[in-house]
Amino acid sequence: MPSGTDVTPVSNMIASRSSKNENTVVDLGTCRVGDGSLVIIAGPCAVESRDQMICLARILKKMGVSIIRGGAFKPRTSPYSFQGLGEEGLKILSAARAETGLPFVTEATDSRSLEIACRYADIIQIGSRNMQNFSLLREAGRSGKPVLLKRGFSSTLEEWLMAAEYIASEGNRKIIFCERGIRTFENYTRNTMDISAIPAIKELSHFPVVADPSHGTGRRSLVGPLARASVAAGADGLMLEVHENPPAALSDGPQSLYPAELEGLLPSLKALHSACVLQGRAV
Amino acid sequence: MPSGTDVTPVSNMIASRSSKNENTVVDLGTCRVGDGSLVIIAGPCAVESRDQMICLARILKKMGVSIIRGGAFKPRTSPYSFQGLGEEGLKILSAARAETGLPFVTEATDSRSLEIACRYADIIQIGSRNMQNFSLLREAGRSGKPVLLKRGFSSTLEEWLMAAEYIASEGNRKIIFCERGIRTFENYTRNTMDISAIPAIKELSHFPVVADPSHGTGRRSLVGPLARASVAAGADGLMLEVHENPPAALSDGPQSLYPAELEGLLPSLKALHSACVLQGRAV
């Protein structure tokens, strides 16, 4: 007989900290997320062309970025906006990986794009709008691929944990949470980054958590400060949008860093991370 | 060359009032939504058993309800909660239709459940969590079935219109909007019903709009007042959860009306609707 209660106590869940005290590390071969290091994920919002992507990937590799990001299947508010290059975009990302040795993460938005993405990508991203697309979560779970699970833009921490549980309950333990800002009344920023979600999710779950200050703020000038804040709050990594020419980007230009800006930002992130590690994150 | 702007001007859209001044009426054979009448949709949150559904459908038919609702594929926050009876639930709803002559609406949550639901249901519901599941919207569009499109619990009116545009751009003009409450800081109610969305969506679009005060309030005692408010604000219909024994319901018991409560509520809804019609909704 099925139960009528909607929400299972968090303590019984696979994703819950109480079920596993030590941190889960998601191992990608070339890097590990959740082992105490700071992982940088960077790339354009959408893959736009082969030349752009290969050229940018080389630059990112040189800077010390660990994982490439790039969208091929783009969920867009309007049906008439650029929807991404699809499988062609994944081929380009694969070429960038062959060129640099860096793994890549890309978003899947439905069964079909998930099936295709799994053939190419190293990490599957479930986007904010699909955080409660439960079929997609189960399929991502069954794929066995590492999953980067973005927080729904109005989802509670409990709902976020439950979304991870959909993935985990299919036997997949390679989950990376990603805080990307929530929707509030404030309009100066595109979203309001909930930095407290970073330490909170680490209290509640053993899976690693990264932060996306590009979507979280929507403003280039705030990406750096919020990236630093995320590191200081204990994030295992950062996901940053970077574009060789943001004003010409097909999406998310205003929040994309120039490559030189990212290069200028990375040392301060490393310095903060070192300071945190040295201090042992006491209290 | 694809455009980089995310949002097409609302005025160019199929769903927009500016593209079609007269109201669109969704004709279900036995009733019409959007023609100035008040359509009552009622039923349990989830179909639980054959006996329950048939018995309740007969009662609703007698009361003058026009459309039956019942969930067979339930999107649940936790993977361990009751997920609905699936296709078996649709067979039960079909039997209830055969018994009463009333059409029914049921939710589809992914490609597979949409494909199955289309074989049985009269109207396909796209739920709040899937309002920006763009693949599902396109598939619902291609199905040609009438679609009841719930507002995402944190979606703006513009995003809601754009979601309708995904359906409409596939050639489907049988769209019914459904306001079901948005997420705010207030906890006394499950959601905050945005009653202003009813007249606002009628300004912005020619498609009909119904209201769901059951999810909108989450409290049985507030369903009646908010149902009345929705009618007074110009809703083309109401969707109400009713259960023969709410405390035993497998989901949403606290917001489900007893059959006798629904029976007591309907006359006041009709009286208000008549008063509105007589007054011509001036101003």
Added chain:
Amino acid sequence: MPSGTDVTPVSNMIASRSSKNENTVVDLGTCRVGDGSLVIIAGPCAVESRDQMICLARILKKMGVSIIRGGAFKPRTSPYSFQGLGEEGLKILSAARAETGLPFVTEATDSRSLEIACRYADIIQIGSRNMQNFSLLREAGRSGKPVLLKRGFSSTLEEWLMAAEYIASEGNRKIIFCERGIRTFENYTRNTMDISAIPAIKELSHFPVVADPSHGTGRRSLVGPLARASVAAGADGLMLEVHENPPAALSDGPQSLYPAELEGLLPSLKALHSACVLQGRAV
């Protein structure tokens, strides 16, 4: 020894329904708020000139409006915006009262304006930004004047009740709640009217509640539908901004009705109210 808990159980409060089951009626001599009738409060956002106010008051009197509203002390976001006519505005409102026999409500924003307003006005309004100005609440309580207590734009129902309790605990039982919209992510409207707050506050308290769809929506075209919705939800009255020439208003022009619009709206409000009374608001 004072208790460290922040919030006293609602059931022990003077303002709570559990402490007094029958509705409290606030008697203004010429009209009664909370006795089952529908009270219309109308007037300009701010008193701008003697001629304007007298002329408008005569028009409102003719339409059957029961209470005049007009701001003399205006709380404005910017220190450089029009701050109201001060005591001169109250003299003008008093002249309008002398002319029409209608009582008036005006806002007090601090000790000094409260003291002055009490010398002239029939009802003191505590505005949304001052809902938790606890000193002002206590002083309004001690004044013995009827108080119209607007809900803070991000206040919970519990905080609103507690604000009323500050007034009531000073011995003042002439409190009228006023729902005026809450702040959400939605930008189409100035605020999101929480219509469910109307029946909810009637569950929780015995004091009457009115609704302000002018501030609640911020859009002239939505004031009528939301006024009707408020009546249908059980409001004891409405507060409506009206201006003889909204585009020239010194504040809140876009949400002010033209006098002819108000005149067109009133019959539908009365018709809805009658329908509700006849139906006994069952369920």
Added chain:
Amino acid sequence: MPSGTDVTPVSNMIASRSSKNENTVVDLGTCRVGDGSLVIIAGPCAVESRDQMICLARILKKMGVSIIRGGAFKPRTSPYSFQGLGEEGLKILSAARAETGLPFVTEATDSRSLEIACRYADIIQIGSRNMQNFSLLREAGRSGKPVLLKRGFSSTLEEWLMAAEYIASEGNRKIIFCERGIRTFENYTRNTMDISAIPAIKELSHFPVVADPSHGTGRRSLVGPLARASVAAGADGLMLEVHENPPAALSDGPQSLYPAELEGLLPSLKALHSACVLQGRAV
């Protein structure tokens, strides 16, 4: 003739960055806020007794805290909760200052408490609930005292700037902004700290900004991570609640640090601050 527009362009304001490019430093004699150093403000939510306060102040002095905080006039949601010791509390704070040489900040909630507080305190706090208490802002401006201006819990950055402008327009340029969290749908934390407000307010204004992660999170376990995040985001200081025995605190116990926790936290804050200074906050 006064203008009807509500909001003056931000660029014309005294508080705006465009009117003064260099940072304003608020000089308290013993320390300076806004000069690039990291200022720690700490103390109990409310002053509870002379012994408590003196003892705690000595401990804080030893740790290197620069400013003492303590509430004497407490704005409380319920009229029946502990309202603070009033002037007696200010005398106790003055004794703590005499003992330690540290200046103190305390909240004023109305004209009367402001007048009293000005006689004792070094900095006047305007609390979140009074951020749009415009009379109080003007009086705080006229007092000439340094003002710590907390952000309203649902106020936009623009409204916050305008509130500062009320103070500045009275000739007072000693303003310190304080981000303390905003109200959202998330309930795991008491508020959602808007860390992006820290760099954003520094873009928009030349006045310094501190952060209050105690109110911002409401949970002891999150105070440390959010304090670190605030420093990394560029805060000029932190305001932290500390109590010798939080479970026995008369208010805000769950968010108050034990003295030993604060002592453990301070080195990591200094290390992060040094790392930020060394990196020059590039990008």
